Amino acid sequence: MKIELLETFLTGHPVIDAEHRNIVDSINDVSEAILAGEYDRCPKLLDNFLQICTDHFHSEEKLLADLGYPGLTDHSAFHKELILKAKSVKVLCMDRTRPDSIQRCFDEMATLLIEDVVKGDLQFVSFLVEKGEVEQRIHIHTPT
Ligand SMILES: [Fe+2]
Ligand SMILES: [Fe+2]
Numbered sequence: 001m002k003i004e005l006l007e008t009f010l011t012g013h014p015v016i017d018a019e020h021r022n023i024v025d026s027i028n029d030v031s032e033a034i035l036a037g038e039y040d041r042c043p044k045l046l047d048n049f050l051q052i053c054t055d056h057f058h059s060e061e062k063l064l065a066d067l068g069y070p071g072l073t074d075h076s077a078f079h080k081e082l083i084l085k086a087k088s089v090k091v092l093c094m095d096r097t098r099p100d101s102i103q104r105c106f107d108e109m110a111t112l113l114i115e116d117v118v119k120g121d122l123q124f125v126s127f128l129v130e131k132g133e134v135e136q137r138i139h140i141h142t143p144t
Helices: 014-035 039-067 072-093 099-130
Strands: none
Touching: 014 039, 014 099, 039 072, 039 099, 072 099
């Protein structure tokens, strides 16, 4: 499973988008190791992935706090929840008595973190536009 950061998922904020790219890249590193059956590499790669996510959440929350984003408390709680879930999935992934479960665990964790990148953050894009932090992008949906 290779995850790609699609155009639609970009927030338009250069720092946030760059960090989201790093998250996606590090997820893909873990995915490659799993596919190659190189499970010994996974703990380190998973730690790296979690660190990148934690750092990103901090910088995103700082940016939103500085701008006075009204939904910050909820969004921070959402970040915390994602990290907790990802950590518990990581523990499961490292259970060497059940190597068959590693792919499923990984998929679950990747999905959780992508929830932030894909859905969660789109909630504050209009706020960033309002604050002049990012440029308005035109989304045209033409139902046919
Ligand atoms: Fe984010
Ligand atoms: Fe976020």
